[in-house]
Amino acid sequence: MPIQxxxxxxxxxxxxxNLSKWLKKEGEAIKSGDVIAEIETDKATxxxxxxxxxxxxxxxxxxxxxxxxxxxxxxxxxxxxxSAADLGKAAAPAKQEKAxxxxxxxxxxxxxxxxxxxxxxxxxxxxxxxxxxVPPGTEMVTMTIREALRDAMAEEMRRDPDVFVxxxxxxxxxxxxxxxxxxxxxxxxxxxxxxxITEHGFAGVGVGAAMAGLKPIVEFMTFNFAMQAIDxxxxxxxxxxxxxxxxxxxxxxxxxxxxxxxxxxAQHSQDYSAWYSQIPGLKVIAPFSAADYKGLxxxxxRDPNPVIFLENEMLYGHSGEVPKLDDxxxxxxxxxxxxxxxxxxxxxxxxxxxxALKAADELAKEGIEAExxxxxxxxxxxxxxxxxxxxxxxxxVTVEEGWQQNGVGAEIxxxxxEHAFDYLDAPVLxxxxxxxPMPYAxxxxxxxxxxxAEVVEAAKAVCYR
Amino acid sequence: xxxxxxTASKETGQGNGAGQPLEFTREQELSALRxxxxxxxxxxxxxxxxxxxxxxxxxxxxxxxxxxxxxMQMALKQGDxxxxxxxxxxxxLACGMDAKGVMxxxxxxxxxxxxxxxxxxxxFSKEKNFFGGHGIVGAQVSLGTGLxxxxxxxxxxxxxxxxxxxxxSNQGQVYESFNMAELWKxxxxxxxxxNRYAMGTSVTRSSAQTxxxxxxxxxxxxxxxxDGMDVRAVKAAGDEAVAWCRAxxxxxxxxxxxxxxxxxxxxxxxxxxxxxEVDKVRNDQDPIEQVRNRLLAxxxxxxxxxxxxxxxxxxxxxAADFAQHDPEPDASELYTDIYR
Numbered sequence: 090m091p092i093q094x095x096x097x098x099x100x101x102x103x104x105x106x107n108l109s110k111w112l113k114k115e116g117e118a119i120k121s122g123d124v125i126a127e128i129e130t131d132k133a134t135x136x137x138x139x140x141x142x143x144x145x146x147x148x149x150x151x152x153x154x155x156x157x158x159x160x161x162x163x164x165x166x167x168x169x170x171x172s173a174a175d176l177g178k179a180a181a182p183a184k185q186e187k188a189x190x191x192x193x194x195x196x197x198x199x200x201x202x203x204x205x206x207x208x209x210x211x212x213x214x215x216x217x218x219x220x221x222x223v224p225p226g227t228e229m230v231t232m233t234i235r236e237a238l239r240d241a242m243a244e245e246m247r248r249d250p251d252v253f254v255x256x257x258x259x260x261x262x263x264x265x266x267x268x269x270x271x272x273x274x275x276x277x278x279x280x281x282x283x284x285x286i287t288e289h290g291f292a293g294v295g296v297g298a299a300m301a302g303l304k305p306i307v308e309f310m311t312f313n314f315a316m317q318a319i320d321x322x323x324x325x326x327x328x329x330x331x332x333x334x335x336x337x338x339x340x341x342x343x344x345x346x347x348x349x350x351x352x353x354x355a356q357h358s359q360d361y362s363a364w365y366s367q368i369p370g371l372k373v374i375a376p377f378s379a380a381d382y383k384g385l386x387x388x389x390x391r392d393p394n395p396v397i398f399l400e401n402e403m404l405y406g407h408s409g410e411v412p413k414l415d416d417x418x419x420x421x422x423x424x425x426x427x428x429x430x431x432x433x434x435x436x437x438x439x440x441x442x443x444x445a446l447k448a449a450d451e452l453a454k455e456g457i458e459a460e461x462x463x464x465x466x467x468x469x470x471x472x473x474x475x476x477x478x479x480x481x482x483x484x485x486v487t488v489e490e491g492w493q494q495n496g497v498g499a500e501i502x503x504x505x506x507e508h509a510f511d512y513l514d515a516p517v518l519x520x521x522x523x524x525x526p527m528p529y530a531x532x533x534x535x536x537x538x539x540x541x542a543e544v545v546e547a548a549k550a551v552c553y554r
Numbered sequence: 555x556x557x558x559x560x561t562a563s564k565e566t567g568q569g570n571g572a573g574q575p576l577e578f579t580r581e582q583e584l585s586a587l588r589x590x591x592x593x594x595x596x597x598x599x600x601x602x603x604x605x606x607x608x609x610x611x612x613x614x615x616x617x618x619x620x621x622x623x624x625x626m627q628m629a630l631k632q633g634d635x636x637x638x639x640x641x642x643x644x645x646x647l648a649c650g651m652d653a654k655g656v657m658x659x660x661x662x663x664x665x666x667x668x669x670x671x672x673x674x675x676x677x678f679s680k681e682k683n684f685f686g687g688h689g690i691v692g693a694q695v696s697l698g699t700g701l702x703x704x705x706x707x708x709x710x711x712x713x714x715x716x717x718x719x720x721x722x723s724n725q726g727q728v729y730e731s732f733n734m735a736e737l738w739k740x741x742x743x744x745x746x747x748x749n750r751y752a753m754g755t756s757v758t759r760s761s762a763q764t765x766x767x768x769x770x771x772x773x774x775x776x777x778x779x780x781d782g783m784d785v786r787a788v789k790a791a792g793d794e795a796v797a798w799c800r801a802x803x804x805x806x807x808x809x810x811x812x813x814x815x816x817x818x819x820x821x822x823x824x825x826x827x828x829x830x831e832v833d834k835v836r837n838d839q840d841p842i843e844q845v846r847n848r849l850l851a852x853x854x855x856x857x858x859x860x861x862x863x864x865x866x867x868x869x870x871x872x873a874a875d876f877a878q879h880d881p882e883p884d885a886s887e888l889y890t891d892i893y894r
Contacts, residue, residue, distance in 0.1 A: 279707065285730075285733055285734065285737070287730040287733065287734065289696070289726065289727045290696050290699075290727050290730025290731050290733070290734060291734065292696070293697050293699070293700060293730075293731065294696055294699050294703050294731065294734060295700060296697055296700060297637075297685075297696065297697035297698060297699060297700015297701045297703065297704070298700040298701070298703045298704045298707070299700070300685055300697065300700070300701065301635070301701050301704035302704065303703075303707060320690060320693065321693060321697075321727075324689075324693060325688070325690075325697060329678075329686070330891050330892065330893070330894060331671055331891045331892055332671060332672040332676035332678075333667075333668050333672060333686070333891075334666070334667065334669035334671055334672065334891060335669070335891035335894070336667075336668070336679070337678045337680055337685070337686075338894055369892050370892055372893075393894050394894060
């Protein structure tokens with residue numbers, strides 16, 4: 090019976106891919122291990138190897154097709170003795186094709202898992218409140234968060250020759266997550282620098298270069314690996330301005346994916362929002378929308394202080410509208426109300442906003458109008474915006490993927506209590522990641538993360554509904 | 555102390571040879587004597603002030619190691635950068651930083667280099683290209699490599715000097731830095747001040763390879779052992795290393811064999827070494843006495859040497875006086891210099 094070849098999942102976060110090229114023609118013989126097609130994932134262009142022998146019977150998805158969902162049949166292979174006439178007998182897929190790649194990076198060594206389902210909801214479409222930083226009538230361009238980040242870096246590198254980017258696989262590999270794609274080609278190896286796998290060392294080199302007046306963008310392949318470098322980030326970058334009586338500081342951005350990706354387990358899935366946002370001397374940014382990723386990264390690169398820029402891998406492929414402005418820079422330290430409502434305030438940031446906005450949609454169906462505040466910056470925290478909203482609604486819930494103890498949600502609760510206690514009609518509740526290391530099993534991972542249902546439940550509890 | 559020797563990857567081929575003391579001119583001898591004396595007297599005074607309670611916290615004195623920073627500074631030019639660890643008073647004075655500002659920082663006063671907010675281990679001078687003063691052992695090695703990275707990025711010919719001790723030499727980031735420095739041919743001189751004790755642990759108890767000039771071998775970084783008690787040998791080795799770096803050949807390692815006369819910090823009971831060991835180095839190899847004896851042999855008058863001593867004492871006394879009378883930082887300084 091003919092065998093179906095399915096669109097393979099080639100990265101932890103891949104849900105769909107582009108079928109860029111067929112390397113075999115219909116009717117051509119195929120041996121196990123032959124490269125039959127090239128697929129462009131959210132991270133890289135990968136080769137697909139056949140795991141079965143036979144003849145390429147029919148190509149079901151022509152080359153050049155974009156956004157082919159994982160597990161879609163893309164071709165049929167005929168076994169010996171079968172002919173095109175057998176094609177109709179549509180075979181159940183025997184096995185998934187396996188991916189071959191010339192140089193897999195550390196981040197992708199976490200072999201291809203199934204895409205995450207409900208636990209990380211897709212970006213909600215509508216942001217109801219207009220962005221105050223954008224003049225009315227500005228043309229909007231739809232782009233992925235990955236592209237927004239790349240454009241932000243490229244624009245700042247064009248603007249200031251002292252800006253450079255360094256990190257593992259940022260140059261020739263084009264970025265482990267394709268965030269630095271094309272930068273090497275435009276700016277050359279002097280300004281787009283592949284480092285050895287040596288986080289502690291290159292973080293220190295970056296800080297030293299910044300102390301000498303350059304403006305490094307240090308990419309960590311993920312913030313999990315930055316724990317090797319945290320001494321240089323805190324003891325050297327954050328404290329030098331103070332310890333030098335204001336003489337010497339450093340303008341430097343540490344950026345990279347933070348928090349849980351998908352199915353990469355405990356050592357690769359930790360949220361550092363609370364860790365860094367405790368440190369005076371650092372600024373900490375954790376955006377959600379594509380426009381904020383762009384405008385805030387540009388602000389971070391220009392800022393004369395050390396900035397921790399926490400990205401979310403689950404969001405890299407998500408698209409959003411970014412204003413087409415020559416120089417779109419968003420001030421650091423300002424939260425944004427992305428949805429107005431009078432019954433309850435939901436405060437979140439980064440991917441936590443995915444749950445918050447979906448929950449707001451659900452709550453609206455039950456007559457509860459939630460006001461959703463996207464913090465965007467964790468340090469300095471925009472307490473005024475949170476407090477003003479809570480004074481209006483009298484109720485609040487915080488949403489974060491990180492752990493609860495000493496978390497950012499705990500800090501928000503304390504500030505609400507300090508500044509709006511008399512306005513509260515109910516205790517503030519926190520929805521957070523569970524108090525466990527991130528498990529690998531799909532069902533457990535889903536349980537360990539916050540969910541839309543938990544946010545809805547907490548909001549209703551706070552509203553006594 | 556063993557006689558210093560050239561070691562390690564000399565296939566990199568430097569002819570002249572560090573550790574071969576070049577003769578100094580009379581002016582150089584006098585200048586070295588003055589600069590070393592300033593550090594010695596400054597540190598003695600700091601020790602006194604610590605004993606009086608005027609200086610708090612940790613205070614690590616440089617007495618015995620003066621020839622290293624003074625000799626190296628003689629090999630530099632304006633614009634070269636210096637960075638070091640927590641035993642940093644000597645480095646700052648050698649860089650030309652004002653004794654008053656350094657001493658006032660030790661006493662935590664507003665007139666200190668960091669307005670009293672850094673203390674003994676954390677001082678900086680942008681003007682003098684001194685990048686600290688770092689309290690985390692080994693951190694300055696990566697940072698100093700970053701200073702060299704900036705020089706290379708800008709295409710200038712400045713060199714950065716990253717000083718660290720035999721103790722810091724066992725930190726992982728030192729080798730991460732060595733690797734990148736050689737890979738990218740960064741103009742950094744790694745100066746290992748081997749004073750034989752990392753706090754209370756002797757090098758033989760802490761280090762599998764006690765020849766620190768060889769620590770760069772697996773990265774192809776040339777290294778030399780230098781008599782760090784002889785300012786002329788230091789200067790000669792410094793000249794060679796600086797030339798290597800300025801020529802774009804990458805990093806260089808100098809192991810300076812030296813000795814600290816005082817404890818690791820002011821609260822060191824010194825149970826790990828004998829009084830005899832300390833006295834022997836003091837009597838036989840003191841870096842200042844070596845210069846003084848050469849000058850006397852060259853018929854420089856006692857009078858002239860005494861004048862230098864008097865001048866230095868005056869600077870140090872004025873610094874101590876300033877440091878004790880300058881006001882503490884205003885309470886408002888608590889919240890300044892966190893962001894700019």
